[in-house]
Amino acid sequence: MDNEPVFRTEEVFDEQPRRKKTNYLKIIIGFLAFLLLITSSSLSFYFGKKSGNNSNEKQAATIFPSPTYIPTEAPTPTNSDTATQSGRSKSKISPTPSPFPNTKVLKAIPSLDGYRSSNENGNSSVDIRSGRNINLVTRGYVSFDLTELPQGLNVIEAKLKMYQARTIGAPYSNLGNLLIDQLTYGDILDSSDYASAALLSSFTTLSKTTKNDWKEADVSIAIKDDLANARARAQFRIHFEEEVKGGDVSGDFAYFESAENSEGTGNTPQLLIKYY
Known part of the structure; x- marks a missing residue:
């Protein structure tokens, strides 16, 4: 009876959970690394695109300057307009005639x-x-x-x-x-x-x-x-x-x-x- 082999079941059962924990940790770390890589790539793409847009806007501003305003001549009044304005101004400022001495x-x-x-x-x-x-x-x-x-x-x-x-x-x-x-x-x-x-x-x-x-x-x-x-x-x-x-x-x-x-x-x- 004393020479019967003894099975250490406790040690077997203790190593399996540790391995599982190690595997889970690796998976989580790998997933986080993957997310970090994706995030980094997205940010690089975003800022690169924005920089390109700014460069294009500057180039567009240089190539296409703002249009210069060119005033147009005022229309020449017609004879009827002149006569109307003249008559209107005379009616406003015409003084009362002075009596003859x-x-x-x-x-x-x-x-x-x-x-x-x-x-x-x-x-x-x-x-x-x-x-x-x-x-x-x-x-x-x-x-x-x-x-x-x-x-x-x-x-x-x-x-x-x-x-x-x-x-x-x-x-x-x-x-x-x-x-x-x-x-x-x-x-x-x-x-x-x-x-x-x-x-x-x-x-x-x-x-x-x-x-x-x-x-x-x-x-x-x-x-x-x-x-x-x-x-x-x-x-x-x-x-x-x-x-x-x-x-x-x-x-x-x-x-x-x-x-x-x-x-x-x-x-x-x-x-x-x-x-x-």
Whole structure:
């Protein structure tokens, strides 16, 4: 009995599970390695494709640049369009038309025009003259009644018009231009008015030439001043630039028609006033 073989069944049964575990482990490791290989291949393929796409996009961008915008000309408006636009703009900006100014023509006062000379002589019933000779210097005078104008008017323009009827000698060559003073000498023209102080001295020019015709000067500033100071008359003195005795007895003179029409031209002095 003691020599009977003894079977070690425990050792046999212990090795089989170990082998199975080892086989399972190898299978799992192999499967994981296979998955890792597949994953690695997939990632390489994906990034390689993406890199290729980016390269293609860059190449496409280089080969095919963005198109350049070319502006087109605006259509030329037709005549009808232009007429319509013009009519529309006119209807929008057309201002209310201003009323035409009134015009008043004043005639010279006969008793207050004429001339006065440096020798205290003169005349207020014949021509209006200005000039000089070897013995004297002469100045002309003219007056207008401002009470004929409406009250509260707004003067736009005032012009003095006088008709040069004739000349003697060479007044414009020897004495220069014919100038105008604004002054006030009242209701009497006498010898004291030759040297009376002017309100505005030589403020405008009446004439520059010997041609016998109408001469006119802008006297707006004087008329506005007279009206602002409630003067009843607008009165002017006419004289040459150079006022010195000289020449001969006949002298150098310019003669203008007076309110009495002493020269017979019918062109008596006028004061034209435009106003609102």
